[in-house]
Amino acid sequence: MRSRSATSPARPGKSSGTTQHPRIAVVGCGVIGISWTALFLANGCEVSAYDPAPDAAARIRKGIAGIAPRLAAMGYRTASMEKRLRIHADLAQAVREAGIVQENGPERMAFKRMIWREVEKHAAPDALFLSSSSSIKATTQAAGLRNPARMLVGHPFNPPHLIPLVEVAPGRRTSPEAVRAAVEFYRSMGKHPVVLRKEIPGFVANRLQGALLRESVSLVKKGVVTVDELDEIVTHSIGLRWATGGPFVSFHLGGGPAGFQGYLKQFTRALNLLWLLLQVTPVYMTGSVKSMLLGQIAASFGRTPVGELEARRDGDQIAILDALVHSRVRGKGKK
């Protein structure tokens, strides 16, 4: 399993505390941009953050201050990391000295094309262009660029400073060198990049989430469980399982000594029947479905402030990442 060799945010990248990296321009500083900025700074990088909003500078500094303790809990040295940060309201200034641009603007095609053309005007000719987009393909984004070979998607899973995955999705005209450079860059930031072999709407992780959410909504709609009971079922079974191994290796181990073949022998009929049911059962986020979900949420975990839920989640998340690093180190020691 490749996941054995996982880097993880519980292990800061090699460059922590020193500057081996080119300056990074973070373009667009909402939740994702701020999280990237904090992570890049904690890894010892010089960062130029760009956001056109009038309150951007204060918001960025406040956001970073909120993330710093969590980065510290993961083993990063965060003291004085803000000294490596410059904040710009001017795009040209932000990208001028950057070797890498990580873009996090609004998810609109016209915006992405516009911003990349602007970036290209002012950036160094060999700067790498990375988009955090969760839905717009690199091929589409790079359509107006003189040099689309250096542009690709590097889609993080929220929040980027905590969750290891980055989906690296090159476009039709992205060069293999740019893909390699992106992978190396994300690894050096302590992330776990996976290169997708084809461009597809929603990439991989969000499509999987969407497929599971669809059945979750369907089960709540049918009255089999409430939203909090469904969450309870996931955290006490498949969530735990999929933190240790993905669905394929899990079913491989569920098949007895014959592995996945044994699993298929036992469950092909049941799976095909379920998949037929899923296909013929429409599930959509209609007005009444939304009201039902929001009502149940308001009556359960919605009663706890979002900040408190978030702090618990992040505490649990860091504990799990840490536990996996130690379990895997122990596992290797045994060989």
Place this chain on the structure above:
Amino acid sequence: MRSRSATSPARPGKSSGTTQHPRIAVVGCGVIGISWTALFLANGCEVSAYDPAPDAAARIRKGIAGIAPRLAAMGYRTASMEKRLRIHADLAQAVREAGIVQENGPERMAFKRMIWREVEKHAAPDALFLSSSSSIKATTQAAGLRNPARMLVGHPFNPPHLIPLVEVAPGRRTSPEAVRAAVEFYRSMGKHPVVLRKEIPGFVANRLQGALLRESVSLVKKGVVTVDELDEIVTHSIGLRWATGGPFVSFHLGGGPAGFQGYLKQFTRALNLLWLLLQVTPVYMTGSVKSMLLGQIAASFGRTPVGELEARRDGDQIAILDALVHSRVRGKGKK
């Protein structure tokens, strides 16, 4: 979040080392039956295990010996727990003194009905009847019983000695008292029971797994990722996330200060489009899909012996469960 109050196999049930429970009959000792037997013994119960196979006794003892070290790693006292085990090749003897029967036979309707009628002939009139079935409803199983009120499904997630979830699925004629007794019993064994509100084929966790596997197979079929890349994506994103919180609370926290409402505002269109695509795209476990998956597995994690993969998974699983218990204890201390 209810999951806060989670019991977990990292915390043995209260009765560990003493006998507060009635004798438990485990009917059918394949992988699931043996795992239940080991867990019940480790919790201090007297167990009568029944399996008609000629090699059953040796197989059961070997299985339990294999599980014992993992139970010990979870904090159970496993020394001499086999003294509380009797193995029977005769069903009548196995169930005669039992207060609880946990059934784990083949997944065939005719078999389930037959075995329960046999069990009812020999068991005490107030014994509780629980089936580990992953697919056959209690209503169907209990159809031939004189007293169907005491029969229901208690479906564990494999392996039962490790994964906390038990789906408690009462039938149409199951009494509320039987449901309460089942919930109490599983809790006292360190499990996390969730009572389903309606009977549905596949219950909840396996339907969710099946929905995610469907999209996983579709992505591999389309050539977007290989099976091991897909697993890598899951373990480094949604798996980690869903070990800390289920899909609903996760999207609630992904929606910013407005919670799930904010999430819906941003993503309803994208979700409905994806769900439409899922509905119009047929995915089935055909011969060629099976060959493709098996070929990719053989070239990746299939090269590692199943026993080794299993030991890693269980090591990671115990580490995660332990980390969550400690993270939550810390979280409560802060309040």
